[in-house]
Amino acid sequence: MLPPRLRDSRILLVDDQELNLRFISQVLQNAGLHNITTTQDPFAVAALATLHTPDLIVVDLHMPGLDGFGVMEALRPQIEAAGYLPILVLTADVTDESRRRALDAGARDFLTKPINQQEVILRTKNLLETRQLYLDLEQKNAMLDEQNATLEQRVQERTREVEEAQLETLERLARTAEYRDDQTGRHVLRVGRVAALLGRTMGMPEAEVKTLRLAAPLHDLGKIGIPDAILLAPRRLTPDEFDEMKEHTEIGSRILAGSSSDLLQLAERIAKTHHERWDGRGYFGMVAGDIPVQSRIVAVADVFDALTHERPYKSAWPLDLAVDEITKNRGTQFDPAVVDAFRICDAEELVNPAESVPTAFGRDRAGFDRLAGLRVGSRLGRAPTGIPELEADKPGTRIA
Ligand SMILES: [Fe+2]
Numbered sequence: 453m454l455p456p457r458l459r460d461s462r463i464l465l466v467d468d469q470e471l472n473l474r475f476i477s478q479v480l481q482n483a484g485l486h487n488i489t490t491t492q493d494p495f496a497v498a499a500l501a502t503l504h505t506p507d508l509i510v511v512d513l514h515m516p517g518l519d520g521f522g523v524m525e526a527l528r529p530q531i532e533a534a535g536y537l538p539i540l541v542l543t544a545d546v547t548d549e550s551r552r553r554a555l556d557a558g559a560r561d562f563l564t565k566p567i568n569q570q571e572v573i574l575r576t577k578n579l580l581e582t583r584q585l586y587l588d589l590e591q592k593n594a595m596l597d598e599q600n601a602t603l604e605q606r607v608q609e610r611t612r613e614v615e616e617a618q619l620e621t622l623e624r625l626a627r628t629a630e631y632r633d634d635q636t637g638r639h640v641l642r643v644g645r646v647a648a649l650l651g652r653t654m655g656m657p658e659a660e661v662k663t664l665r666l667a668a669p670l671h672d673l674g675k676i677g678i679p680d681a682i683l684l685a686p687r688r689l690t691p692d693e694f695d696e697m698k699e700h701t702e703i704g705s706r707i708l709a710g711s712s713s714d715l716l717q718l719a720e721r722i723a724k725t726h727h728e729r730w731d732g733r734g735y736f737g738m739v740a741g742d743i744p745v746q747s748r749i750v751a752v753a754d755v756f757d758a759l760t761h762e763r764p765y766k767s768a769w770p771l772d773l774a775v776d777e778i779t780k781n782r783g784t785q786f787d788p789a790v791v792d793a794f795r796i797c798d799a800e801e802l803v804n805p806a807e808s809v810p811t812a813f814g815r816d817r818a819g820f821d822r823l824a825g826l827r828v829g830s831r832l833g834r835a836p837t838g839i840p841e842l843e844a845d846k847p848g849t850r851i852a
Pocket of ligand 1 (some may be wrong): 671672700726727
């Protein structure tokens with residue numbers, strides 16, 4: 453008798469001799485097998501194999517019309533699809549040549565005629581056990597694949613959560629620095645978004661745009677080290693006070709220095725150089741292309757946002773005056789390329805940048821043409837009361 457776990461195996465017997473079919477069927481049934489299909493028609497084997505999905509096919513090698521080689525050829529798609537589908541070949545004489553051909557065609561073992569009952573059972577048992585081992589292995593592999601996929605998904609979820617937490621921490625850090633003169637912390641977030649908008653408009657790769665959007669809000673992190681008396685002074689600063697205010701670039705870059713993160717390294721460069729001017733008259737005298745492009749972008753975003761929004765020491769400028777101010781400083785304070793990108797951006801988007809800036813950005817002047825319809829002071833509330841100077845080298849500037 454075959455072991456119980458093999459007794460449900462499906463067997464397909466193929467022989468043109470009905471007597472052989474009856475004999476083998478009887479032997480297999482006596483061994484405990486009960487799912488046995490027989491056929492004398494070799495042309496029906498492929499269809500029967502598809503219908504019954506056998507675990508073992510026993511096929512006679514010598515049959516009229518289509519011999520065992522032809523049957524195995526017809527079964528090739530099923531053999532390949534099944535992974536391991538054993539074929540036991542029945543033959544009266546096994547020459548080396550026919551054995552080689554049969555093995556090439558997919559035969560796994562041979563039964564020689566006259567058929568020996570014990571040999572039928574032993575060879576059937578061996579092939580079915582191998583088949584069962586293959587199926588067990590396949591099932592375990594499928595389970596492992598499923599577990600791996602689940603684990604991979606969990607790892608991705610945890611990684612995303614950690615990344616989100618890190619980004620949130622950076623955002624909160626930026627808002628902390630801004631808290632004393634902008635309790636909403638919206639200025640730094642808008643600077644990040646506008647910087648991303650400008651970078652994208654200038655053709656910056658999307659990965660760099662994303663890094664810029666996240667690093668730019670940390671540009672004024674060093675304000676955390678500036679006394680309230682200076683930071684919140686509702687008046688022009690004295691030269692000494694202004695020198696102390698300038699320290700926020702050094703303080704910010706020192707806080708951010710030494711990180712292995714690309715994002716924080718960029719944030720450090722921006723914190724240090726966002727008050728540099730294209731013409732070299734900025735805090736450290738860096739000139740034009742020596743200034744990191746991200747800092748040249750943040751310089752425009754920072755000043756424009758400071759102009760168009762209210763601060764403790766100033767009211768919001770009307771949009772058209774702010775645009776004129778940025779444009780007027782093209783090639784002196786600001787990088788001409790950044791100002792050119794600024795001028796083809798949508799003005800509304802620059803004032804109130806969306807969380808996610810659209811990638812398809814119209815390179816036309818439509819946004820600025822709409823400015824013609826905006827009355828001075830109408831969109832942003834009141835008219836300016838004292839326009840601050842933008843020149844970074846003049847004491848009294850409040851665009852810090
Ligand atoms: Fe600053």
